[in-house]
Amino acid sequence: MNLKPIDQQVVAVMGASSGIGRDAALRFAQKGAKVVVSARSQEGLMSLVEEIRQAGGDAIAIPADVAQFEQVKDVADKTVEHFGRLDTWVHVAATGMFATFDSLTPEEFKRVIDVNLMGQVYGAMAALPHLKREGRGSLIHITSVEARRTVPFQSAYASSKHGVEGFIDAMRLELKHEGYQINVANILPAVINTPFYNKGKTKLGVKPTGIPPYYNPSLVSDAILYASEHEVRDYIVGDIGRILDIAQKISPALVDAGLLLIGFKGQKTQEFKAEEPNNLYEPIEGFDRVEGDFKSLEIPSFLDAIDKNPAATFGALAIAVLGGLALLGGFGGER
Structure with missing residues (x-):
């Protein structure tokens, strides 16, 4: 697949005000791409564009709620109006x-689906006509290891991520059948240290957390930038996520047993947190940054190169799986 180098690309990043999206936008700009950033937080977008421009990059901001198709379409159309084309669409936005x-209401469950699933559907629908006109490009969807394995307390989130994986698998085949050189990448992070846990709505009575260990957002950005230049199908970020994916295929009952032991207490901090404020329906201020509050729980990931060179690293993965099946922590994949 003949994809452009990053310094020749126009890249749109949905969900760019914080976390993975913010880091990816900065990294694209550093490598010479022209960048369009979008999110609901206008304050976050303004600070991001300023940071990019101060470093010599080229970026514009277009605010949008991804649950509204016309707003998402507006981002894609204005990208082409401003820069002349669209080469890569990165969809990170999630709640x-x-x-x-x-304890969920129908409205709450639906809102998570509208943002996390329908938002990505709308993104692909908005971006595809422009990518088809160019004849090549990348659709990069950020799902989660929870697209493969659900954890307690996150039924709506996991449902949305399962749904994204379902529609992009079909879309990928359709594009290949039609002969388009459009890369449809599914990036599945494990637990990532972003402000996701500060912003999400909780009914647990305390601030939620992913089940440690955490990984740094830069690892996901690495995967995103790689997928913008290379054909990628599924790219799991974080060693524990890879182990979990294989364990789930081998024995879902074993993973059930592990989650019964650690999946409930492991997602609760000792810090009180009320249901409000949260970003379920509106953006909240104060979290327009890349990293979250769990830096001390971050660990390195050694197997992420598998998707870049599968043959050379198959043995390392086998060793890791055999040595790590007992480690059933690290579930999730948060923005």
């Missing part, structure tokens, strides 16, 4: 809801 299933 979280931490609660038992029977």
Whole structure:
């Protein structure tokens, strides 16, 4: 697949005000791409564009709520109006809801689906006509290891991520069948240290957390930038995520047992947090940054190169799986 180098690309990043999206936008700009950033937080977008421009990059901001198709389409159309084309569409935007299933309202569950699933559907629908006109490009969807394995307290989030994986698998085949050189990449992060846990709505009574260990957002950005230049199907970020994916395929009952042991207490901090404020329906201020509050729980990931060179690293993965099946932590994949 003949994809452009990053310094020749126009890249749109949805969900760019904080976390993975913010880091990826900065990295694209550093490598010479022209960047369009979008999110609901206008304050976050303004500070991001200023940071990019001060470093010599070229970026514009277009605010949008991804749950509204016309707003998402506006981002794609204005990208082409301003820069002349669209080469890569990166969809990171997501919201979280931490609660038992029977404590959710229909409206809350639907809102998570509207943002996390329908937002990505709308993004692909808005970007594809422009990518098809160019004849090549990348659609990069950020899902989660939870697209493969659900954890307690996150039924709505996991449902949305399962749904994204379902529609992009079909879309990828359709584009290949039609002969388009459009890369459809599924990036599946494990638990990432971003402000996701500060912003999501919780009914747990305390600030939620991913089940440690955490990984740095830069690892996901590495995967995103790689997928913008190379054909990528599925790219799991974080060693524990890879182990979990294989464990789930081998024995879902084993993963059930592990989650019963650590999946409930492991997602609760000792810090009180009320349901409000949260970003389920509106953006909240104060979290327009890349990293979250769990830097001390971050660990390195050694197997992320598998998707860049599968043959050379197959043995390393086998060793890691055999040595790590007992480590059933690290579930999630948060923005």
